[in-house]
Amino acid sequence: MFGNLLKKKVTKSEQEIALEHITQKVSTMNLTEMRTFVRGKVESLPICEDGLNEVLKKLTLIDKSSEKLYINSDDMDSKKKKAFDIVILIASSKFVNVMTVEYIQKFMEVYKEIIEAYDTEYKEIYMSRLTDAIKATINTINARTELNDKISVLGD
Numbered sequence: 001m002f003g004n005l006l007k008k009k010v011t012k013s014e015q016e017i018a019l020e021h022i023t024q025k026v027s028t029m030n031l032t033e034m035r036t037f038v039r040g041k042v043e044s045l046p047i048c049e050d051g052l053n054e055v056l057k058k059l060t061l062i063d064k065s066s067e068k069l070y071i072n073s074d075d076m077d078s079k080k081k082k083a084f085d086i087v088i089l090i091a092s093s094k095f096v097n098v099m100t101v102e103y104i105q106k107f108m109e110v111y112k113e114i115i116e117a118y119d120t121e122y123k124e125i126y127m128s129r130l131t132d133a134i135k136a137t138i139n140t141i142n143a144r145t146e147l148n149d150k151i152s153v154l155g156d
Contacts, residue, residue: 019050026054031082034058038089049097052090056103059083060110073114080118083111084126091133094140101137104130 012020025045029037034055040047059070071083087107090100108115108130115127 018048021045022048022051023054026051026058029055029058031079031086035082035086035089038086038093047093047095049095049100052093052095053097053099053103055086056090056100056107059087060103060107069110071111071114073117077118077122080114084115084118084130088129088133091130091137096137096140098141101134101141104134104137108134 022045026034026037033042036042037045037047038052038055045051062069071080087104090096091104108127112127115130118124119126
């Protein structure tokens with residue numbers, strides 16, 4: 001719109017176009033499709049940091065159309081378990097960044113009561129597993145940062 005007023009051509013970068021494509025695809029996915037994507041089995045959609053963050057956004061943020069969270073306390077237990085497993089899979093991925101850690105923490109805050117109720121009812125340890133997953137994600141990010149620092153020192 002502003003480009004037309006100023007007679008300048010406004011173009012989107014390839015990265016912005018790819019992010020829009022990923023956002024559109026993830027917004028229509030169900031939990032099974034999300035798990036397939038996170039595992040890297042979707043050939044048409046390569047796994048990337050932005051894609052994983054979009055999955056976490058979908059799980060943690062309130063949907064604008066329905067004004068509900070993706071998981072509710074009255075949902076089937078299998079749906080809850082799939083969502084917890086997806087978050088753990090994302091945390092163990094090599095395609096993580098600081099935003100990923102923040103989304104996982106937000107997931108744990110938003111669904112704390114549901115996670116604790118599930119753990120109590122089924123004698124699971126998802127709260128502990130999610131906490132360990134965050135620690136592993138932070139370690140991955142730190143290792144990547146150290147490697148990038150070494151590369152930049154050697155490159156100079």
